[in-house]
Amino acid sequence: MNIPAEHLSTLEELCRSQPLAALATDAVSHPYVSLVAVAVTDDLRHLYFATPRATRKWSNLARNPQVSLLLDNRSNQVSDFRRAAAATLLGTAQEIDGSAREEGMRIYLSRHPHLADFVTSPSCALFRVQIGRIYLVTRFQNVMEFHLTP
Amino acid sequence: MRPLCIDLTKVSAADLPLVGGKAAALGRLACAGLPVPQGVCLTTLAYEHYLDTTGLRQRLPLLLERKPFNEMRWEELWDLGLRIRSLFLNTPLPEKLAAEITAGLPLRLACAPVTVRSSAPAEDSVTASFAGLHDSFVNVLGLPAILDKLRLVWASLWSDRALLYRQELGLDPAGSNMAVIVQELVLGDCSGVAFSRCPGREGLAAVEAVWGLNQGLVDGDVEPDRLLLEPVTGRIIERHAPVRLHACRPASNGVVLVPLSTEEQETTPLSEATATRVLALLRQAETLFGAPQDLEWTFSQAQGTLFALQSRPITTSTITNEDSERSWYLSLHRSLASLKNLRRTIEEEVLPAMAYDAARLATVDLVSLDNDSLAVAIGERQQILDDWEARYREVCIPMAHGIRLFGQVYNDQLRPDDPFAFLDLLAGDAGLLAVKRNRKMLELAEMLRHDPSVAAILREEGKPGPLAPFSIALAEFADCFGDLSFVIGGMMSGNRKITDLLLEMAAAPPAANRRMQTDEAMFLASFTPEEQEFAQDVLTVGRASYRLRDNDNLAIGRLSQRLHEARDEAIRRQSGGGIPELANQLATGRERVSKRLTPVPPSAGFHGSSDTRLQARQLVGQPAGPGLGVGPARVISQPADLASFKAGEILVCDAVDPNMTFVVPLAGGIVERRGGMLIHGAIIAREYGLPCVTGVPDATRLIRSGDMLTVDGYLGLVVIATP
Numbered sequence: 058m059n060i061p062a063e064h065l066s067t068l069e070e071l072c073r074s075q076p077l078a079a080l081a082t083d084a085v086s087h088p089y090v091s092l093v094a095v096a097v098t099d100d101l102r103h104l105y106f107a108t109p110r111a112t113r114k115w116s117n118l119a120r121n122p123q124v125s126l127l128l129d130n131r132s133n134q135v136s137d138f139r140r141a142a143a144a145t146l147l148g149t150a151q152e153i154d155g156s157a158r159e160e161g162m163r164i165y166l167s168r169h170p171h172l173a174d175f176v177t178s179p180s181c182a183l184f185r186v187q188i189g190r191i192y193l194v195t196r197f198q199n200v201m202e203f204h205l206t207p
Numbered sequence: 208m209r210p211l212c213i214d215l216t217k218v219s220a221a222d223l224p225l226v227g228g229k230a231a232a233l234g235r236l237a238c239a240g241l242p243v244p245q246g247v248c249l250t251t252l253a254y255e256h257y258l259d260t261t262g263l264r265q266r267l268p269l270l271l272e273r274k275p276f277n278e279m280r281w282e283e284l285w286d287l288g289l290r291i292r293s294l295f296l297n298t299p300l301p302e303k304l305a306a307e308i309t310a311g312l313p314l315r316l317a318c319a320p321v322t323v324r325s326s327a328p329a330e331d332s333v334t335a336s337f338a339g340l341h342d343s344f345v346n347v348l349g350l351p352a353i354l355d356k357l358r359l360v361w362a363s364l365w366s367d368r369a370l371l372y373r374q375e376l377g378l379d380p381a382g383s384n385m386a387v388i389v390q391e392l393v394l395g396d397c398s399g400v401a402f403s404r405c406p407g408r409e410g411l412a413a414v415e416a417v418w419g420l421n422q423g424l425v426d427g428d429v430e431p432d433r434l435l436l437e438p439v440t441g442r443i444i445e446r447h448a449p450v451r452l453h454a455c456r457p458a459s460n461g462v463v464l465v466p467l468s469t470e471e472q473e474t475t476p477l478s479e480a481t482a483t484r485v486l487a488l489l490r491q492a493e494t495l496f497g498a499p500q501d502l503e504w505t506f507s508q509a510q511g512t513l514f515a516l517q518s519r520p521i522t523t524s525t526i527t528n529e530d531s532e533r534s535w536y537l538s539l540h541r542s543l544a545s546l547k548n549l550r551r552t553i554e555e556e557v558l559p560a561m562a563y564d565a566a567r568l569a570t571v572d573l574v575s576l577d578n579d580s581l582a583v584a585i586g587e588r589q590q591i592l593d594d595w596e597a598r599y600r601e602v603c604i605p606m607a608h609g610i611r612l613f614g615q616v617y618n619d620q621l622r623p624d625d626p627f628a629f630l631d632l633l634a635g636d637a638g639l640l641a642v643k644r645n646r647k648m649l650e651l652a653e654m655l656r657h658d659p660s661v662a663a664i665l666r667e668e669g670k671p672g673p674l675a676p677f678s679i680a681l682a683e684f685a686d687c688f689g690d691l692s693f694v695i696g697g698m699m700s701g702n703r704k705i706t707d708l709l710l711e712m713a714a715a716p717p718a719a720n721r722r723m724q725t726d727e728a729m730f731l732a733s734f735t736p737e738e739q740e741f742a743q744d745v746l747t748v749g750r751a752s753y754r755l756r757d758n759d760n761l762a763i764g765r766l767s768q769r770l771h772e773a774r775d776e777a778i779r780r781q782s783g784g785g786i787p788e789l790a791n792q793l794a795t796g797r798e799r800v801s802k803r804l805t806p807v808p809p810s811a812g813f814h815g816s817s818d819t820r821l822q823a824r825q826l827v828g829q830p831a832g833p834g835l836g837v838g839p840a841r842v843i844s845q846p847a848d849l850a851s852f853k854a855g856e857i858l859v860c861d862a863v864d865p866n867m868t869f870v871v872p873l874a875g876g877i878v879e880r881r882g883g884m885l886i887h888g889a890i891i892a893r894e895y896g897l898p899c900v901t902g903v904p905d906a907t908r909l910i911r912s913g914d915m916l917t918v919d920g921y922l923g924l925v926v927i928a929t930p
Contacts, residue, residue, distance in 0.1 A: 109922055109924060111825075111924065111926040112825070113824075133556075133912070170266075171265035171266040173266075174268075175922065178919075178921035180919045180922055181921070197514055
C-alpha cells in the first residue's frame with residue numbers, strides 16, 4: 058500500500074470505528090469542548106452529531122458555526138504514543154431540517170441505533186458538519202493534512 | 208454450539224445457566240419419570256440473540272443507568288420497568304431469530320394451548336426464590352401468540368419487582384438472563400401447591416388446592432382448601448376449608464375467574480386420596496432434589512394423572528420477611544379482583560367516614576372553647592389525622608396499583624410508542640376534586656379577566672360588593688374547597704392570598720388543555736367481544752384508582768386543615784401571653800407539622816473555600832411531560848411560597864401535592880425532585896400540556912428562585928442558564 062493510501066485507510070478506519078468525538082465550539086472568550094456521538098459519511102465529507110437546543114454548545118454554534126472535532130483511538134496507555142491515531146477535523150456546522158435531516162438521521166441512527174429516542178426528540182437538533190480539512194496524527198508526531206473542497 | 212431450544216426431557220443439570228432454575232428442575236423431574244407436561248425450553252441464547260440483533264443491549268443501559276438504582280423510589284422503578292416492557296413490546300423478533308425459534312418448537316406445542324413461563328438462571332436456588340416475580344402466561348394458543356408472550360416474559364426480567372429483588376440480592380441487572388419454557392397446558396380439574404415444610408409449622412407438610420387451574424391461587428384471588436399433614440405417614444393433622452367462590456379456567460385468550468357451581472362450592476377439591484397422591488409426589492421430588500420442596504401440581508381426572516408443574520427448594524432466604532417496607536411494596540401488586548374490592552371499601556367506607564370526621568370537627572366553635580378544651584381538641588384532631596393516615600397507607604396506597612394494572616393492560620393491547628399514553632385516558636376526570644377546584648379557579652380568573660373594574664378593586668386590596676357576581680362565586684368556592692389558607696399559609700389572611708393568585712391568573716393568557724392522544728373507544732375496540740367486560744373493568748378500576756388517589760389526599764388535607772385551625776387558634780391565644788396547657792400541646796405538634804416542609808440547605812463552595820462556587824448547569828431527570836419550557840425558577844420550599852407564584856415561572860419543588868396543583872395553570876413548566884410518572888406533578892403537567900421533568904435529585908437545592916431554566920420535557924433535562 059502506498060503511503061497516502063495507508064493514511065487514508067487509517068483515517069477511514071478511525072471515522073468508522075470511533076463512536077465519540079470531542080467537539081470544540083467558539084464560546085467567544087475561549088474554545089468550548091464537548092464529547093458528542095458522531096457519524097462520519099464514507100466519503101469523509103460530512104459528519105453528523107446531535108445536541109439538545111438548550112445546551113451551551115448549541116448556543117455557541119448559533120453564534121459561530123465554525124467547529125473543530127477530535128476523533129482518536131487512544132486507550133490511555135503508554136503505547137498510545139506509538140499506536141494511537143487522532144484526527145482533527147475542521148468544518149462548518151449547520152443545523153439541518155427537511156430531507157437533509159431525514160438523510161442525516163438515517164446515517165446517524167445506523168451508527169447509533171440506541172440513541173433513537175434522544176435524536177428524534179423535538180428538542181434535539183441534528184447538525185451536519187461540512188468538513189473542509191482533516192489533520193491526521195499518527196506515530197506521535199506524524200501529521201498529514203487532508204483537504205476536501207466542497 | 209449452544210442450542211436455542213431444548214426438549215425438557217433432554218435438559219441436564221449442566222444446562223442450568225442455559226435453561227434456568229425452573230426448566231432445570233422440570234427436566235430433572237421428567238428424566239426421573241415423574242409426570243411433567245411436555246414442553247421445550249427456549250434457552251438464554253434466544254434472549255441474547257434478541258438483545259444483540261435488535262440493539263436492545265445498547266438501549267437498555269441508557270434507561271437503566273439514567274439514575275443510580277439505589278436513589279430510585281419504588282414508583283420510579285415501576286416506571287423504569289414499564290418503559291423497558293414497552294421497549295420489548297415494540298421491538299419485534301428479528302425474522303431470522305423467529306424462524307429459528309419456530310423451527311425448534313414441536314408442532315404439537317405450536318397448535319395446542321400452552322403455558323409460556325419464565326426460567327431465569329438466577330431463579331429458585333436455595334438462597335433465593337423468584338417465585339411470582341417474573342411473568343408467566345397460561346393458555347396461549349398458536350405460534351404468533353407464543354412468540355409475542357415470549358418477549359413479555361423476557362421483559363419481565365426487568366419488572367419493578369424483579370429489579371428490586373435483584374438489587375436486594377446484589378445481582379447486577381445487566382448480567383441477568385432469561386430462558387423461557389413453552390409447555391403443554393394441562394387442563395387440571397383441581398390444582399394447587401404443596402410444601403415439604405409448612406411455613407410456621409416446620410414439622411408438618413402442607414397441601415393447598417383449588418378447583419380449576421392454580422393461577423388463581425398463585426395470584427391470591429382464590430382462597431385454597433388447605434391440609435396440614437404428618438410428612439411421613441400422611442396423617443391429616445388439620446384441615447382448613449374456605450368459602451369457595453371462584454375457579455380459574457381457560458378463556459379464549461388466557462384465563463378468567465368464573466363462579467363455581469353449587470356442587471363445587473360444597474365439595475373440597477382436596478380429597479384425602481388426592482392429598483395422599485400429592486404428598487407422595489412431593490416426597491419423590493424431595494428425594495430427587497435432596498431438599499425440602501415447594502411444588503406446584505395439577506390433577507387431570509380425564510388423564511387420571513397428577514402432574515408436577517414446578518418444583519423449587521424452600522428458600523432459606525433471610526431477606527423475605529425482614530425488610531417489611533419491601534414486602535409491603537410487593538404486596539401492593541394487586542389483582543383486578545382485589546382492586547375491585549378495595550375500591551368499594553374506599554368509596555363506600557373510608558372516604559365518607561373521613562368526610563364525616565372533617566365535617567364534624569368543622570362544626571366545633573374553637574373560639575368558644577376554654578384553653579383546656581382547646582388543648583384536648585388539638586390532641587384529638589392529631590389522633591384522628593394519624594389514624595386516617597394509617598388507614599390511608601393500608602387501603603388507599605395499594606389502590607394506586609389500579610393505575611399500574613390499567614397501564615400495563617393498555618400497553619400490552621395497544622403498544623403505543625409513548626408508554627405513558629394511557630394516562631390520557633385517566634387524566635382530566637371530572638370526578639377529581641383537585642380538577643374541579645382548579646377549573647373553578649380558572650373560572651374565577653376568567654371573571655376577573657372580563658371585569659377589569661373588579662380586578663382593579665382587588666389590586667387596591669379593596670373588596671368588591673358582597674353581591675357582585677365575583678364575590679358570590681368566590682364565597683361559593685370557599686364553601687366548597689376552603690380558602691386555600693391551609694395550603695398557602697397566612698392565618699387570618701382571609702381571602703387575600705387567593706385573590707392575589709386569581710389576579711395573577713387573570714393577567715396570564717388562558718391555559719390551554721392539551722389534545723388527548725387517545726380515547727376510550729379506541730381502547731375498548733381493541734378487545735374481542737368476550738373480553739369487553741374485562742377491558743371495561745380494568746378501565747373502571749384504573750380511573751377509580753386515579754380519582755381516589757387524588758380525592759383521598761384531599762380528604763386527608765381537610766382533616767389536616769381542621770388540625771391547623773385548632774393550632775392556629777392556640778397560637779393566636781399564645782401570642783397574648785404564655786398559656787402552659789396550650790404551649791405543651793403546640794410543642795408536641797410542631798415537630799410533626801414542620802417535618803412536612805423541606806428546608807433549603809445553603810448552596811456552598813467546594814474545598815471548604817469561600818472563593819469557590821458549585822453551580823449545577825444541567826440536571827437529568829425523567830421526561831414526564833413533553834415540551835420545552837423556558838422561564839425563571841420559582842422554588843417552592845414551603846406552602847406559603849405558592850402565594851407569590853407568577854405566571855410563566857417554572858415550578859420547582861420537592862413534590863407537587865394535589866393540594867397545591869392550583870398554581871399549575873400559571874406555570875411554564877414543572878421540575879420535581881420526587882420521581883415517577885404517576886405522581887401528581889407529572890399527571891397534572893400532562894393535563895395542561897406543560898413540560899415536566901421529575902426525579903431530579905436535589906432539584907430544590909441546586910436550583911434557586913430566579914435562575915433561568917429550560918425544562919426539556921422530551922429528554923428529561925433541566926438546563927440552568929448562566930446568569
